[in-house]
Amino acid sequence: MHLTSVIITALAGFNLQQVYAATVDPKSWYDQHPGLARINKVDQSSNQIVDEFGRVRFFHGTNVVMKESPWYRPSGFSPGNSFGLQDVQNLRDLGVNSIRLGHHASAEPVRGQYNMTFMDIMKQQTKMAEDHGIYVLVDVHQDLLAGQFCGHGVPPWFVKKGWVSSAFMYPFPTKLIPFPVDSNGMPTPPSICGTVNWGLTYTTVAVGNAFGRLYTNYDGLGDAFASYWKLLATQYSNTNNIIGYNLLNEPWVGDSYYHPELLTPGVADHEMMEGLWNSAATQIRSVDNNTLIWFEGSTYDILSGFNNVPLGDGSKTVQSFHYYNPPQVGSVSTTIQNRLKDNQRLKTASVMTEFTMWMGDANQMSGMVDAVTSADTYMMSWMGWAYENLYNSSRMPYPELQAHYSRAYPTAVAGTPTSFKFDESTATFNLVYNINASNGAPTEIMLSPLTYPNGYNVTMNPAQSLVTYTVDNRTLALFPADSTQDGTSITVTITKN
Numbered sequence: 001m002h003l004t005s006v007i008i009t010a011l012a013g014f015n016l017q018q019v020y021a022a023t024v025d026p027k028s029w030y031d032q033h034p035g036l037a038r039i040n041k042v043d044q045s046s047n048q049i050v051d052e053f054g055r056v057r058f059f060h061g062t063n064v065v066m067k068e069s070p071w072y073r074p075s076g077f078s079p080g081n082s083f084g085l086q087d088v089q090n091l092r093d094l095g096v097n098s099i100r101l102g103h104h105a106s107a108e109p110v111r112g113q114y115n116m117t118f119m120d121i122m123k124q125q126t127k128m129a130e131d132h133g134i135y136v137l138v139d140v141h142q143d144l145l146a147g148q149f150c151g152h153g154v155p156p157w158f159v160k161k162g163w164v165s166s167a168f169m170y171p172f173p174t175k176l177i178p179f180p181v182d183s184n185g186m187p188t189p190p191s192i193c194g195t196v197n198w199g200l201t202y203t204t205v206a207v208g209n210a211f212g213r214l215y216t217n218y219d220g221l222g223d224a225f226a227s228y229w230k231l232l233a234t235q236y237s238n239t240n241n242i243i244g245y246n247l248l249n250e251p252w253v254g255d256s257y258y259h260p261e262l263l264t265p266g267v268a269d270h271e272m273m274e275g276l277w278n279s280a281a282t283q284i285r286s287v288d289n290n291t292l293i294w295f296e297g298s299t300y301d302i303l304s305g306f307n308n309v310p311l312g313d314g315s316k317t318v319q320s321f322h323y324y325n326p327p328q329v330g331s332v333s334t335t336i337q338n339r340l341k342d343n344q345r346l347k348t349a350s351v352m353t354e355f356t357m358w359m360g361d362a363n364q365m366s367g368m369v370d371a372v373t374s375a376d377t378y379m380m381s382w383m384g385w386a387y388e389n390l391y392n393s394s395r396m397p398y399p400e401l402q403a404h405y406s407r408a409y410p411t412a413v414a415g416t417p418t419s420f421k422f423d424e425s426t427a428t429f430n431l432v433y434n435i436n437a438s439n440g441a442p443t444e445i446m447l448s449p450l451t452y453p454n455g456y457n458v459t460m461n462p463a464q465s466l467v468t469y470t471v472d473n474r475t476l477a478l479f480p481a482d483s484t485q486d487g488t489s490i491t492v493t494i495t496k497n
């Protein structure tokens, strides 16, 4: 540590400002800018998401998705099942600043008629998150597309019985004899779905066929998907805490049974998905020009195969990618490095919107450590899968998962971040950045009260270059001191008391 460093203390719930001269008035800045800053732009030179003040933004979050009727999580606290006030308070204390909130396309029970009861519940949940400092990624979630394929995503009318001949129905050829179905075409009894590995049945004739029809707009299904997005954008365009619209979770490549070339990594992105993403984005932009559009490619892409981002403007999009091994073959850092290459080519940003964040064997637990530390190394935002896996049988967060969710990280950098890192064993956090001293808005660091129960010490180099301000029990703000020159490289170190 440099002798010139100054050590100051910030105790949770207690503001102690530095004594040296500074004309900046943090409290009045926060009084004048209440609530969450809007996020609707990607800086195409740094490939980072920026907010309305031009600050570079980072997100740590989790997935909140309900995969069965009523398609939303109930509000009464029930660890692993609910999403209510207690849940958002817990996430807030963990230092989570974002959730990927699943919005089911089944909210259209009859074609063209939307279930506004469902929409209102999702909007209430989004507002509740906002009130606790949490951003929301509106995600249209699917796995195996439809109930007819033991999956979920689209409403029943979206899939017609006669699309594949009876001998080829789900899950042929994973099983040579298709499942019996009820009068609505749903496999029966429902427990029969458990007899196949769901992930592997993406390669079935029936699932590929249905995705193919969606991409080729058979019977206007692609248009129906785009219209659903127009409805969602209409609902959310004026909501402050929306970080983006995630077009579709883990889109399958299309009719891979008859077009096996689609299985080549990257091919389906431009051949199948790009057109649908453009038409959904066009519908979104007819009602909302601001919100970022997040798009996924094939789950097992190595490099993105898109010719361009939806509607071609990478300053208004984010590439949303997942890391699981399998299907990813390399390490998480290889995957992130590939996504950074995609960012350069597509002139956009990317966020890891799913990776393993549930308890498992030693190998899985060390993979999780690798993921969160690699994300810091490459300054990559992430959302773990999933919130429902956080709690143990005594209704408390598993300590290992809590330790990852409650890592320290910069949520907003007024300037150019050079690096940040966090050591879970000592709770020491480091941020290096070149300050934009004329920005006006502060740099903010997330310091969860669960990680720093007795508060923390802030050290900076150069000494006295920043004025610190404790915004609340998880947020430290850093404003430039009067003497701090634009572009100065500043190192901030946080240690726990």
Ligand SMILES: *[C@@H]1O[C@H](CO)[C@@H](O)[C@H](O)[C@H]1NC(C)=O
Pocket (backbone or CB within 6 Å): 070, 071, 072, 109, 115, 117, 118, 121
């Ligand atoms: C509308 O959505 C709500 C909440 O998911 C659900 O309880 C209700 O049954 C739905 N109504 C229809 C007609 O699907």
Ligand SMILES: *[C@@H]1O[C@H](CO)[C@@H](O)[C@H](O)[C@H]1NC(C)=O
Pocket (backbone or CB within 6 Å): 285, 286, 287, 288, 289
């Ligand atoms: C979005 O921007 C386009 C082009 O500037 C404009 O024509 C359109 O009216 C805008 N839409 C909304 C909803 O503001």
Ligand SMILES: *[C@@H]1O[C@H](CO)[C@@H](O)[C@H](O)[C@H]1NC(C)=O
Pocket (backbone or CB within 6 Å): 392, 393, 394, 395, 396, 397, 398, 399
């Ligand atoms: C659950 O986790 C808490 C810590 O968050 C721990 O105190 C408790 O013993 C754990 N319970 C079980 C059953 O593992």
Ligand SMILES: *[C@@H]1O[C@H](CO)[C@@H](O)[C@H](O)[C@H]1NC(C)=O
Pocket (backbone or CB within 6 Å): 053, 054, 055, 436, 437, 438, 439
């Ligand atoms: C500093 O931030 C302000 C406000 O966002 C911006 O206008 C300006 O271009 C930034 N300066 C640099 C050097 O990036």
Ligand SMILES: *[C@@H]1O[C@H](CO)[C@@H](O)[C@H](O)[C@H]1NC(C)=O
Pocket (backbone or CB within 6 Å): 007, 009, 456, 457, 495, 497
């Ligand atoms: C942090 O601050 C506290 C209170 O001033 C002090 O007792 C402690 O020694 C400091 N720790 C470090 C590592 O500087």
Ligand SMILES: *[C@@H]1O[C@H](CO)[C@@H](O)[C@H](O)[C@H]1NC(C)=O
Pocket (backbone or CB within 6 Å): 089, 093, 449, 450, 472, 473, 474
């Ligand atoms: C942090 O502050 C919030 C809001 O003031 C409060 O509800 C919460 O209990 C506090 N958390 C801890 C761990 O002290």
